[in-house]
Amino acid sequence: MTDREFTPDNRSTEVGPPLWLLAELTYRCPLQCPYCSNPLDFANSQKELSTEQWTSVLRQGREMGAAQLGFSGGEPLVRQDLAELIGEARHLGYYSNLITSGIGLTQAKVKTFLEAGLDHIQVSFQASDSELNNALAGSRKAFEQKLAMARAVKEAGYPMVLNFVIHRHNIHQMNDIIDLCTRLDADYVELATCQYYGWAFRNREGLMPSKAQLVTAEATVKSYRERLAASGSRMKLIFVTPDYYEERPKACMNGWGSLFLTVAPDGTALPCHSARMLPIDFPNVCETDLRTIWYDSPGFNHYRGDSWMPEPCRSCDEKDKDFGGCRCQAYLLTGNADNADPVCSKSPHHDRVLAARRAADHATAGLEDLTYRNTENSRLFFRS
Amino acid sequence: MDDMIKPHLVPRFRVGFRFQWEPAQNAYVLLYPEGMVRLNGSAGAILSEVDGERSVAEMVQRLEERYPDAGPLSDDVMGFLGEARENGWIDLI
Ligand code: SF4
Ligand code: SF4
Numbered sequence: 001m002t003d004r005e006f007t008p009d010n011r012s013t014e015v016g017p018p019l020w021l022l023a024e025l026t027y028r029c030p031l032q033c034p035y036c037s038n039p040l041d042f043a044n045s046q047k048e049l050s051t052e053q054w055t056s057v058l059r060q061g062r063e064m065g066a067a068q069l070g071f072s073g074g075e076p077l078v079r080q081d082l083a084e085l086i087g088e089a090r091h092l093g094y095y096s097n098l099i100t101s102g103i104g105l106t107q108a109k110v111k112t113f114l115e116a117g118l119d120h121i122q123v124s125f126q127a128s129d130s131e132l133n134n135a136l137a138g139s140r141k142a143f144e145q146k147l148a149m150a151r152a153v154k155e156a157g158y159p160m161v162l163n164f165v166i167h168r169h170n171i172h173q174m175n176d177i178i179d180l181c182t183r184l185d186a187d188y189v190e191l192a193t194c195q196y197y198g199w200a201f202r203n204r205e206g207l208m209p210s211k212a213q214l215v216t217a218e219a220t221v222k223s224y225r226e227r228l229a230a231s232g233s234r235m236k237l238i239f240v241t242p243d244y245y246e247e248r249p250k251a252c253m254n255g256w257g258s259l260f261l262t263v264a265p266d267g268t269a270l271p272c273h274s275a276r277m278l279p280i281d282f283p284n285v286c287e288t289d290l291r292t293i294w295y296d297s298p299g300f301n302h303y304r305g306d307s308w309m310p311e312p313c314r315s316c317d318e319k320d321k322d323f324g325g326c327r328c329q330a331y332l333l334t335g336n337a338d339n340a341d342p343v344c345s346k347s348p349h350h351d352r353v354l355a356a357r358r359a360a361d362h363a364t365a366g367l368e369d370l371t372y373r374n375t376e377n378s379r380l381f382f383r384s
Numbered sequence: 385m386d387d388m389i390k391p392h393l394v395p396r397f398r399v400g401f402r403f404q405w406e407p408a409q410n411a412y413v414l415l416y417p418e419g420m421v422r423l424n425g426s427a428g429a430i431l432s433e434v435d436g437e438r439s440v441a442e443m444v445q446r447l448e449e450r451y452p453d454a455g456p457l458s459d460d461v462m463g464f465l466g467e468a469r470e471n472g473w474i475d476l477i
Contacts, residue, residue, distance in 0.1 A: 065408025159400030
């Protein structure tokens with residue numbers, strides 16, 4: 001009786017509204033995750049929109065039809081006006097999601113945000129034990145704080161949504177991770193294997209799990225799902241597997257400029273949070289209104305439809321399914337964002353993905369070999 | 385197994401779910417953590433009667449009054465509420 005609707009009916013002929021708005025409030029963050037999806041040169045971009053500018057973005061987005069709103073970053077909690085923005089979002093009728101590391105969160109804030117109308121807080125973890133968690137996060141107190149905040153979120157009456165970014169250094173903890181979530185009585189658990197953009201791409205060799213690790217993890221998740229179902233538990237396990245082990249690419253963002261609109265801390269509007277690295281001129285909300293940005297800007301129209309596609313996508317009968325995959329991945333792996341996503345076995349560059357798989361089978365790098373996401377390292381990536 | 389939807393039970397949305405009308409989509413939607421379902425006409429009509437106080441029987445009655453040409457709706461409503469519970473959208477208490 002329901003249609004799971006993220007697909008506008010007339011994709012090729014008509015551009016639908018952005019139903020999903022992601023507000024990246026800041027690139028500032030106290031943690032240093034080596035898989036962070038922020039741009040490598042984030043330190044180059046310290047300008048942030050003011051409260052009034054964000055409010056205007058939220059209003060414009062809502063008028064166009066956006067219903068889901070994500071507050072992310074960086075760490076959105078460093079913004080002193082977060083409660084105010086949440087209040088505005090509620091007033092406008094958004095369903096608002098706070099994506100946080102939990103660092104900087106307090107019980108009082110959890111409550112204040114609830115009263116302001118926040119719908120959901122997602123707390124991200126690095127691992128299931130404090131030692132590994134804190135090593136990955138680059139912070140000694142992170143784990144205890146996360147546990148406390150996860151509990152506070154639930155107590156306040158939000159759904160508890162926990163996110164674990166999975167990679168070769170914690171994928172063996174799948175059992176412990178799910179047990180931890182069960183103990184915390186989580187409602188949703190996202191086990192999200194790294195997607196290789198931003199810092200994660202830089203660290204791919206040190207992060208990508210081997211096929212054998214992945215197979216074990218998948219079996220673990222499957223058996224937990226069965227056990228949870230049998231026990232009547234409603235905890236939902238969402239396991240996002242790495243597309244590097246697929247033969248077809250993901251339908252990235254459900255199509256370029258089709259549902260998702262990201263606004264970066266400095267007001268740059270993007271079709272997805274990693275598109276900033278593409279050699280495309282993206283508009284800024286400080287100069288252009290959101291409607292013009294979404295419907296008329298060259299940046300957002302760049303990869304709409306399929307007339308931009310080269311072979312093998314152009315003549316492929318699957319192009320309506322995956323839109324040729326991810327533009328950022330094509331760019332990172334082939335140097336040209338027009339190409340088929342090399343995850344696809346039909347791509348002439350698929351060997352690069354195969355090489356990454358082989359490398360993952362033999363990787364030996366430890367945690368100390370990863371490049372951690374911090375301002376100092378970011379400065380090394382400054383483009384002139 | 386006690387999976388039957390009984391007429392005296394009261395459906396309510398689970399924590400984290402919000403049901404609202406979206407003019408841009410010309411539809412009722414159900415919003416939840418990082419997700420959204422667009423509901424078709426009958427699903428929207430049924431869920432619009434969920435207020436955490438009305439029982440299934442009361443909902444059926446109200447829907448039959450709203451849609452007098454639709455005939456008896458009990459089976460449709462119960463069937464859909466069963467699906468909605470299965471999907472984790474609602475609890476029945
Ligand atoms: S991934 Fe880690 S470093 Fe990056 S913004 Fe999130 S918490 Fe901060
Ligand atoms: S060739 Fe292109 S359109 Fe066809 S399946 Fe591969 S990525 Fe998708």
